[in-house]
Amino acid sequence: MNARGWFVFVFLGLAALHGCVGTPGRPVSVPLTLALEGREATTSLGWTVRLEAAALRCAAVLVRDAAAPSLARLEALLVPRARAHGGHGGFDETVLAAWAGPEVLVLGEERRDLWIEGRAGTTDRLAVILGGATSGATDPLGDGDLRVVGTAVRGETSVRFEGGIRLPEAEPERLVEGIPLTGELEDGAALRVAIDLAQVLDAVRFDRLAPGAAPAPIDEGSQAALALRLGALAPSAYVATWSVP
């Protein structure tokens, strides 16, 4: 085959791949800011909550691809995948770009030294994975994943509380899916993800915490612990904003 033949061979081969597989985006890397917010709030159960301290462990941020590329379908055709029966959340979706931690976020502080890395493209939603590996004896959250300290007041009742939760180890049980975010992931963009603790605490029945204890503990298996878990996994507690070049 002469040079022209090789050119046609390569061109048609690439064209065939393009037609059947799709074209992945170019590599991009954009800064990510993570923030834990909501020092004061009034919950839907009528409690006015003032937090003195809070911390949350965040394992990953995933920028979802707005369009599942045909490459993923081809992969599914060629490579059978095992999948858990119950979890149909987000791990079969295509990730456009990601940051992988974990990092402990502290109330009132922003983490600005993080980067989302992946490929350029259009996104329509974000996912966050909470929890993750601890850093051992010096870990500010110990073996937990979320800790809150504060006071809740409703009428004449004031409850000082302190405690937290540990999330399940399985990633699908720590996944927050469908956080609204639309736009183009491209160089020069920046992403900020804020977690609103007012939403996380919204369904806590502070009146059920141990009366008289100061502070009242949030025990594993309590209504407060369950409400914190459901609140932390609710996409409504997350606000993602995109600044584009």
Added chain:
Amino acid sequence: MRPSFVLVAMSLLACAPSSRGTVRLFVSGELAAETGYPTPGPDPIAFVDGWSMDFDHVLVGVETIRLGQGELARPPLVADLHLGPAELFTEAALPSGRLEVGYTLAVPGPSSVEVGVVDPAVRARMESAGASLLLAGRARHPVHGAYTFELAVSRPIIAESCEQADGTLGLVVPDNGATEAELTVHLDHLFFDSGTAEAPSLRFEAWAAAAGDDRHVTLDELAAQPLADLVGIDGMPLRDEDGLVAYVPPATGASITTLREHVLALAASSPHWMGEGHCRYR
């Protein structure tokens, strides 16, 4: 022959089907739709909180079916899966080879064709509720007695890019041959206590506790059960031998705070393909 012509021909052959085959398509709610829970056999599907359940009707509205590139030109269908698997139709002249599969469950309309026997009164209630799936039956407990329920899943359910149980995509249509395939609706998903756990449990007490004095529970009554504060039949926080019962909704992106929303979100994952195969759900 120039190599470019060979490559052009090979590229076209790689992407285009060359012959045809036939698919005979069924819809099923599996044995559970017929005999209820616990299912019979050595590895039964059962409620962990002591309830048993049987169905009077399991109506499903199949609006569209996609085999390959486009939707099949078929009218919407409605069937009662309590009566067993329903044969939807036989589609001939489909492109042979591997085809993508998807389908949509939606409320039946005037043009929906009944497959087998469908009780007109139940169909009317299904249409009135805007339901793609309607389950009616009763649940029994050795201590709490019997409750009836009618669950009208008032949302369309869209399953795309369905896989077979081994993870391979869609359906292989044999060249100049015929095959059978099944849209499989997993009813147990509606009673799961978790949409994220690998092995969720089936529970009913929170449903029964939402019923009024008539001991009949509907989907809308489940809205009175907040997931963060579920109550049992005794009106106290819902507990089992391990402590407080936790319901964790699937990670769908929606705000899910009540048992009603939890059940509707779980319903999205009830369509399967060829038994245990999963799909992408919307």
